[in-house]
Amino acid sequence: MTRSRPLCLLFLLALLAACSAPAPEPAPDPRPPHSGRWRPAVGTAWQWQLEGRVDRRVDVPVYDIDGFENDAAAVRRLHRDGRKVICYINAGAWESFRPDRRDFPAAVLGRGNGWAGERWLDIRRLDVLRPLMAKRFDMCREKGFDAVEPDLMDGYLNDTGFPLTAGHQLAYNRMLAGLAHARGMSVGLKNDLPQIPRLVADFDFAVNEECVQYDDCAALAPFVKAGKAVLHVEYAVPVGDFCERSRKLGLSSMRKRLDLGVWRQPC
Template sequence: MRRPILPAALILLLAACTTTPDDGTDEPTGERWRPRPGVAWQWQLSGRLDTTVDVPVYDIDGFDQSERTVAALHRDGRKVICYLSTGAWEDWRPDAEEFPRSVLGRGNGWEGERWLDIRRTDVLEPLMAARLDMCRDKGFDAVEPDNMDGYQNRTGFPLKASDQLRYNRLIAKLAHDRGMSVGLKNDLDQIPRLVDDFDFAVNEQCAQYDECAAMSPFIKAGKAVFHVEYELPTSRFCTESRRLKLSSLLKKYELGVWRKAC
């Protein structure tokens, strides 16, 4: 049905009445979400999810949280990021038995987790595609793929920087093909080569290790950097975070409800 043509003055009046404040989370109609620098967020991966934190972005576990939870957060005006481990195997996930032992490497320091042989995209691509299908089907706006820097760790495999670039770009493409934005998790050394492939970044402890300036390519590109410290008080990093336009939090390692924002 064709819409009636409205007088120009009435169109301007309607536009003024429907304009909403810029919270850093808007995106053009029909495009994937592109969070901008400085947007506030909550990151909770353990415990009963608290949906009352008054921030526009939630980052939550893709397996543990339901479509209903994502829809409820959307009704409250939130954007929702789907946390997944894409570079390490976790023995408690419902699809854990689908990973052949040949792609499982050394432990990554967390109980029940082992690095994946990211060179084996013939095996991992369909498994990760299925996980991203889950995120899409639950209604998530974006994906936080974790353990994206295996080549810098003792994985049990002779991974090279080129292997990591190839794999990270594959994960980004899988997310984009499903209409979701995607964040680069840590992997600081490859930021200059990957900033165009990712829509935002997620970083842990860049202040503790004096690395936060490495996030500047994302900020310069108008892309958010979601940043967490665990061991420094906010007095040690918030001033610098605000200068760099990072979205910074102090969290506990278990990533429960508790947070202290800059």
């Protein structure tokens, strides 16, 4: 008994000290702040042209163009016109016609995705795909682009040949956002509507195809509520059938043809 009392007293004093000590400060957020990066505002008009020589006569403040097919001079010309420029790259599928096609090991190539020369990527393999995508994002930055549009960010919803889950897609998409932000560029979430509530904080804007046709435009509301543009296109639905609704939802909408050439019908 005479030896246990001091031990109990010491334990009590230690417990009181722990309770009265200030709580540790939370770990800093590793993601860079949004300040300093361009971010399109809600309702910003845009042009999406992935085919042919870029036609600069479309009077809109934002152009989304192919990152491989356009050089730094094309980006500079658009900047001189007062435009911001988004770099389109394919982040979810391998493309047989890209100059870096041989850098992708066969093990990460899945089934065809319906477009000639394209195969889904195994997005579980961050160890393989992260450096490959980093090189593509470096290309966008070196050419002077303001933002990146990584395409095919919803492989887990498709028959890719791999057992992809929503968790794999979430990790991959956040990895892509981090690559863009680390290079001072903003980044758009392409489709992947089911995961918008979990990804809206990681992305600076959204790019959507055919939410009117599939009746799921309401899923994009978190971006608009956060003051982030939703760049939206329809292919089959006439503008007269969706523009009024698009304006109410705050979408930046237009109709395009599937080839994504110059032609457009804006709202």
